[in-house]
Amino acid sequence: MGNSVAVTQACDFILFGTKGDLARRKLLPSLYQLDKSGLLNSDSRIIGVARNPLSREEFQTLVENALNEFVKEDLCQETLARFFERCDYVQVGLTEVGDYARFKGVLSDERITVNYFSTPPALFGDICEGLASNGLITETTRVVLEKPIGFDLLSSKVINDVVAKFFNENQIYRIDHYLGKETVQNLVALRFANSLFASKWDNRTIDHVQISVAEEVGIEGRWGYFDKAGQMRDMIQNHLLQVLTLVAMDPPVNLDADSIRDEKVKVLKSLRRINENNIHDKTVRGQYTKGFLQGNEVPGYLEEEGANQASNSETFVALRVDIDNWRWAGVPFYLRSGKRMPAKSSEIVVHFKNPPHNLYRESYRDLPPNKLTIRLQPHEGVDIQMMNKVPGLGQSTRLQTTKLDLSFSDTFKDQRIADAYERLLYEAMLGNQALFVRRDEVEEAWKWCDGIINAWNESDERPKPYPAGSWGPVASIALITKDGRSWDE
Numbered sequence: 073m074g075n076s077v078a079v080t081q082a083c084d085f086i087l088f089g090t091k092g093d094l095a096r097r098k099l100l101p102s103l104y105q106l107d108k109s110g111l112l113n114s115d116s117r118i119i120g121v122a123r124n125p126l127s128r129e130e131f132q133t134l135v136e137n138a139l140n141e142f143v144k145e146d147l148c149q150e151t152l153a154r155f156f157e158r159c160d161y162v163q164v165g166l167t168e169v170g171d172y173a174r175f176k177g178v179l180s181d182e183r184i185t186v187n188y189f190s191t192p193p194a195l196f197g198d199i200c201e202g203l204a205s206n207g208l209i210t211e212t213t214r215v216v217l218e219k220p221i222g223f224d225l226l227s228s229k230v231i232n233d234v235v236a237k238f239f240n241e242n243q244i245y246r247i248d249h250y251l252g253k254e255t256v257q258n259l260v261a262l263r264f265a266n267s268l269f270a271s272k273w274d275n276r277t278i279d280h281v282q283i284s285v286a287e288e289v290g291i292e293g294r295w296g297y298f299d300k301a302g303q304m305r306d307m308i309q310n311h312l313l314q315v316l317t318l319v320a321m322d323p324p325v326n327l328d329a330d331s332i333r334d335e336k337v338k339v340l341k342s343l344r345r346i347n348e349n350n351i352h353d354k355t356v357r358g359q360y361t362k363g364f365l366q367g368n369e370v371p372g373y374l375e376e377e378g379a380n381q382a383s384n385s386e387t388f389v390a391l392r393v394d395i396d397n398w399r400w401a402g403v404p405f406y407l408r409s410g411k412r413m414p415a416k417s418s419e420i421v422v423h424f425k426n427p428p429h430n431l432y433r434e435s436y437r438d439l440p441p442n443k444l445t446i447r448l449q450p451h452e453g454v455d456i457q458m459m460n461k462v463p464g465l466g467q468s469t470r471l472q473t474t475k476l477d478l479s480f481s482d483t484f485k486d487q488r489i490a491d492a493y494e495r496l497l498y499e500a501m502l503g504n505q506a507l508f509v510r511r512d513e514v515e516e517a518w519k520w521c522d523g524i525i526n527a528w529n530e531s532d533e534r535p536k537p538y539p540a541g542s543w544g545p546v547a548s549i550a551l552i553t554k555d556g557r558s559w560d561e
């Protein structure tokens with residue numbers, strides 16, 4: 073964020089679940105960074121909410137501890153002093169309607185309030201009810217919802233319906249933190265600010281697209297949550313499908329929230345259904361067994377703390393996705409995401425078609441394709457694989473694949489890359505919904521994922537084992553090689 077970035081309007085940021093893991097690890101540090109960058113209005117306040125009594129000073133100590141632990145740099149004392157001045161605490165048992173009266177006198181009708189629900193979704197209805205019963209919802213009230221929005225289409229509708237009883241869609245900000253990543257935002261700029269790509273972004277030029285999100289982490293301590301979800305609900309339904317929509321959408325008429333979201337929904341509606349008839353051709357699911365990561369032995373999924381030996385939950389998913397529309401007919405999108413992979417690495421690789429005629433066929437039966445790689449994390453940046461002539465005299469022309477490499481750390485040397493949550497909190501305070509997921513997007517994504525999950529549940533096949541520290545089950549290689557292609561490692 074540069075110097076010309078707008079400062080947010082004065083608002084009250086109310087953090088429900090302020091003692092929780094997400095609040096401590098991501099939200100409080102992001103608010104601190106926004107304050108340090110001068111982007112929080114001098115009059116904005118941060119109000120922590122939890123069920124235990126805490127004095128203002130005790131809350132400030134909790135905030136300080138979180139910042140000491142999770143801000144990865146020395147804290148600036150001047151910012152810290154200003155930040156503490158903004159912090160206040162209100163004790164509310166989230167299911168106790170009467171407790172919300174404690175906000176009276178702390179909040180005022182005239183100010184924008186941004187209510188961040190960093191709690192289990194089962195509490196969203198109670199929080200809305202508590203706020204409404206105490207007259208705390210006005211036109212200037214916003215609500216930020218954490219994922220997961222449901223477990224399937226039906227349960228997501230229940231959550232969305234509950235919140236919609238109290239808030240209009242233009243007051244609701246559904247988080248998908250991938251939309252806050254700098255590199256995901258850059259993807260949109262790359263596509264729509266460069267004529268080079270704008271005119272070459274369809275089935276005439278592109279052969280296929282790969283979207284891979286590999287995680288090194290396993291499930292450590294999160295079995296209770298993760299086993300009910302699996303990698304499909306945890307990563308594909310939200311993050312990977314969101315990235316896919318940004319790669320595949322048509323140009324929006326402008327950058328307004330609904331213009332972008334209208335185009336994203338069209339992509340979701342065009343996804344070819346996967347069901348019991350094509351599940352084996354189009355999907356591979358895996359579950360990690362014990363293995364080695366960075367030289368250390370790590371347990372298998374079924375050996376993690378709290379594990380149920382009969383679990384069929386997948387920790388890895390690979391998919392061939394077809395988009396049935398004019399632009400993408402015949403261009404498969406291969407998606408892959410798993411836990412306990414050899415390294416953390418998220419990237420989009422766009423493989424271009426070869427030239428129609430190969431002039432270099434004496435040396436190359438097939439020319440290596442041009443590839444555009446968008447590295448989401450780590451080593452954020454973009455590179456393009458191209459063919460170049462090796463310098464030299466002589467009759468035969470030797471070619472070599474070379475890369476035009478635009479690494480963020482080299483290109484934007486002194487520019488700090490803001491955390492995804494920092495950007496999203498900032499946008500929510502500005503009132504810009506473009507980076508948040510609209511209800512119809514969530515529901516279309518669930519509709520498509522439910523088909524796959526139901527087909528898996530009905531099949532008697534277990535997820536395929538893969539050792540921790542590998543790139544997933546062998547079958548995931550077959551998924552793409554049977555189409556004459558291969559994963560980019």
Ligand SMILES: NC(=O)C1=CN([C@@H]2O[C@H](COP(=O)(O)OP(=O)(O)OC[C@H]3O[C@@H](n4cnc5c(N)ncnc54)[C@H](OP(=O)(O)O)[C@@H]3O)[C@@H](O)[C@H]2O)C=CC1
Nearest residue numbers: 089091092093094123165166167190191192193218219220
């Ligand atoms: N942690 C993460 O990295 C991510 C989390 N999320 C989502 O964000 C949300 C929060 O996650 P996380 O912080 O990990 O969860 P935690 O369980 O760590 O925190 C949830 C918070 O909700 C509070 N809470 C629960 N019940 C009540 C109640 N009746 N009254 C008052 N407070 C209550 C808890 O209070 P108390 O401390 O008193 O128990 C706790 O502070 C969840 O929906 C999660 O799925 C999404 C993506 C990543």
Ligand SMILES: O=C1O[C@H](COP(=O)(O)O)[C@@H](O)[C@H](O)[C@H]1O
Nearest residue numbers: 219249285287289306307311418
């Ligand atoms: O939402 C989630 O995302 C993380 C991965 O996020 P990243 O920014 O580190 O790529 C994942 O580990 C977690 O299981 C999931 O709930």
